[in-house]
Amino acid sequence: MANKKSNKTTYKKQKQTSSFIFWVIGLIAVCIIGLIFLSNGKSETAAFDYTDQPVLGDTSAPVQIVQFGDYKCPVCKNFEGNFFPHIQENLIDTGKAQFYFMNFSFINVDSIRSAKFAETVYKELGNEAFWKFHKLLYSKQPDDPKYEKIDVFTDKFLEETLAEIVDDSDVTKVVHAFKANSSEKNWKKDMSTANRLNVTGTPSIFVNGEKFTGNTFEDLEQMVDEAAKEK
Structure with a gap:
């Protein structure tokens, strides 16, 4: 009984760790996508060179x-x-x-x-x-x-x-x-x-x-x- 409880506890911890890593990776991915989006927005706005223009x-x-x-x-x-x-x-x-x-x-x-x-x-x-x-x-x-x-x-x-x-x-x-x-x-x-x-x-x-x-x-x-x- 003791061994089964220990294995069950270990599995639960592994599951929690996996879930945590999944959400961290997901959060990082969202941040990266956000940075790419903001970068694209800035480049669109900065696309004009107004020098030597009427x-x-x-x-x-x-x-x-x-x-x-x-x-x-x-x-x-x-x-x-x-x-x-x-x-x-x-x-x-x-x-x-x-x-x-x-x-x-x-x-x-x-x-x-x-x-x-x-x-x-x-x-x-x-x-x-x-x-x-x-x-x-x-x-x-x-x-x-x-x-x-x-x-x-x-x-x-x-x-x-x-x-x-x-x-x-x-x-x-x-x-x-x-x-x-x-x-x-x-x-x-x-x-x-x-x-x-x-x-x-x-x-x-x-x-x-x-x-x-x-x-x-x-x-x-x-x-x-x-x-x-x-x-």
């Missing part, structure tokens, strides 16, 4: 909004004309957010050509000239959806568009740099960022590294306000 807004603004766009995209034209003015008035001008434009050129060769030309304007003439050209280029996008399949933003068209906002010497400067492919690096940087974030269409909006999935300006404003509180 920007609007106060440098002290707590929130960064990024738009990925294609100058050939009709939805981007609509965004520029109808959605962006609300961003400008309520988020940029109020100091709530900075606004960046990055290229995701996916429609056709015009998309790439116009993106690289705009990047060259930024590189050679600065931030202010870029935004003037950016706005003008979208305003000149033809309304006929069929134009997406043909070349419209030719070298000549881009030069003539730029000539509407700067003098001849600046146009010559930009054209020379454009033909020398000086904006290739910056354009590739934008495309690499877009691909890393799985951007599939335009316009795509990110707020402090998180993708905006709402539909209205009020949705975006709420997301910006929440992002500001997390700073």
Whole structure:
């Protein structure tokens, strides 16, 4: 009887030890998964390099909004004309957010050509000239959806568009740099960022590294306000 009791006690202790080890291993696994999840979240938020990017807004603004766009995209034209003015008035001008434009050129060769030309304007003439050209280029996008399949933003068209906002010497400067492919690096940087974030269409909006999935300006404003509180 004594031996049976001893064996029973030993088995019970072994069972308790095994259960304890199981739960410890489980807890460690949960912690590891949690750390991986947090790490992935941080890398997603830190995926943007804002240096050498066209920007609007106060440098002290707590929130960064990024738009990925294609100058050939009709939805981007609509965004520029109808959605962006609300961003400008309520988020940029109020100091709530900075606004960046990055290229995701996916429609056709015009998309790439116009993106690289705009990047060259930024590189050679600065931030202010870029935004003037950016706005003008979208305003000149033809309304006929069929134009997406043909070349419209030719070298000549881009030069003539730029000539509407700067003098001849600046146009010559930009054209020379454009033909020398000086904006290739910056354009590739934008495309690499877009691909890393799985951007599939335009316009795509990110707020402090998180993708905006709402539909209205009020949705975006709420997301910006929440992002500001997390700073």
